[in-house]
Amino acid sequence: SAVISQKPSRDICQRGTSLTIQCQVDSQVTMMFWYRQQPGQSLTLIATANQGSEATYESGFVIDKFPISRPNLTFSTLTVSNMSPEDSSIYLCSVENAYEQYFGPGTRLTVT
């Protein structure tokens, strides 16, 4: 397994601003994933981040809106840019080890 931490755990942001979410893992991993989850709903994959290469985005998500950094094998950031109330959600970081994925505690974002 892996121990994953995220910062911040929650935030309330104003429309039009940006928020950067940090994800730290206690071991080196090749692939990191960013998901979005509406409360009470399933998870939607935003992008996959490999160290040393550009993130791969899923349909409906673009780099200008959700830029991702992956500077090393234990850390990644997701920025939610030019936020609107529709971006209010829980954002989760995840890593994979031996075909199993492990999840961070999530960042609960509210946009007003």
Add this chain to the structure above:
Amino acid sequence: AQTVTQSQPEMSVQEAETVTLSCTYDTSENNYYLFWYKQPPSRQMILVIRQEAYKQQNATENRFSVNFQKAAKSFSLKISDSQLGDTAMYFCAFRVTGANSKLTFGKGITLSVRP
């Protein structure tokens, strides 16, 4: 494309009793993994159990076991001796083996354990 279906949005069970959560999936692949994840209210998502498609034996983890029916593409989770701490949202998930494969989630089911 792979799909995962959890048709029951909610279930309730009495403490100490057994409950089964249903999941079906659709794929043309032969080699894959199936998972059940648990997400307690306002808490972190954790992996409950994993099943490799090539294994005929159903996976078991303490009070949690699966009924894997590959031909029927069914993957149900049985929770025995339900405890209040089992109250959570449960997600069934599917992943094809191989690099760059993504995890596909079902919509989830909310399980409530009654005291």
